[in-house]
């Protein structure tokens with residue numbers, strides 16, 4: 001069936017982003033994987049080409065276009081080229097962090113931060129997870145205690161995407177540690193604030209070019225002018241942004257499954273066993289037919305989610321369904337496709353091997369499959 005989500009302008013944007021990936025990312029894949037991080041220059045180059053902050057109003061240096069289809073194109077292209085790791089930081093910056101700045105910044109904060117976010121000179125991150133808590137966010141223990149016109153921040157975060165590269169970290173803190181959800185606020189910690197330290201850039205199973213780091217805060221004095229929105233509203237703010245975050249992960253998961261299918265179709269047509277292409281065995285045809293069917297059917301749900309997000313109607317439940325289904329599908333398809341590559345599928349020079357390792361986390365970050373099912377289950381009155 002013909003896909004109707006995108007118009008000509010999105011396809012033009014896709015063509016230019018594809019070139020950007022070919023020229024600016026693909027040649028450095030191995031080097032960045034080995035380094036465990038992408039250079040900060042990737043962000044400024046992306047900014048120069050207009051691939052950052054498409055949604056930021058023009059007066060603050062952005063593209064001035066509120067249309068998540070452009071974000072979806074970026075996610076799809078990064079998966080198509082097998083660059084989940086190098087691209088994750090860009091997607092996080094655009095899809096997950098920027099909405100907080102757009103929704104909650106004061107005019108003064110917008111002038112201070114948005115131009116740098118659009119140009120890539122200010123790289124963003126969001127820090128919720130702590131060594132002791134992930135899913136159970138309301139039990140976080142990082143505190144921000146008011147002292148005059150500052151907050152004094154103490155605590156630690158872990159698994160933070162863009163953790164090393166980031167300049168602005170949206171940090172979930174307890175401004176009232178006696179409360180659970182109602183005690184949470186969001187403050188922006190900035191690179192260079194005394195007492196704000198980066199810990200290890202963590203070694204991971206996959207997504208090697210992505211810097212995933214520990215952060216620690218010891219008596220960091222953060223001006224109250226770095227509070228995002230209202231004190232005590234942090235949990236509500238996080239929940240409000242989760243549908244877009246989860247849809248972004250779902251889109252990438254689905255696109256990763258499609259990429260795996262395409263690589264495998266090419267591989268099974270060329271590789272022979274017992275005098276015939278391995279694609280001609282009934283098992284191969286069935287495996288690939290099942291994958292193609294699942295991908296095509298899910299794509300329609302996801303495209304509707306993108307339309308709903310653009311219309312301001314995507315619910316937390318719709319997004320939770322999208323996130324768990326697409327990332328589980330990604331896991332299934334990538335695993336089956338690796339199997340059809342035989343031993344070559346286990347070799348990192350083949351994109352399917354990297355995609356297999358990169359895929360495992362998507363069922364965990366942004367809310368685990370189990371938490372997504374809890375969200376859906378509650379909506380059923382259970």
Ligand SMILES: Cc1cc2nc3c(=O)[nH]c(=O)nc-3n(C[C@H](O)[C@H](O)[C@H](O)COP(=O)(O)OP(=O)(O)OC[C@H]3O[C@@H](n4cnc5c(N)ncnc54)[C@H](O)[C@@H]3O)c2cc1C
Nearest residue numbers: 126127128129133134135159160161364365366367368370
């Ligand atoms: C590569 C990577 C990047 C990340 N990036 C970020 C980031 O940028 N910012 C950030 O804040 N965090 C980030 N995270 C953290 C991620 O969001 C958490 O790992 C995730 O939310 C799960 O939390 P946890 O690891 O503490 O697992 P836990 O919450 O300890 O869960 C462990 C297991 O228990 C299950 N479980 C927990 N509660 C329930 C329940 N109520 N019912 C059923 N099962 C349950 C979970 O589903 C899981 O299977 C990242 C993690 C990784 C690995």
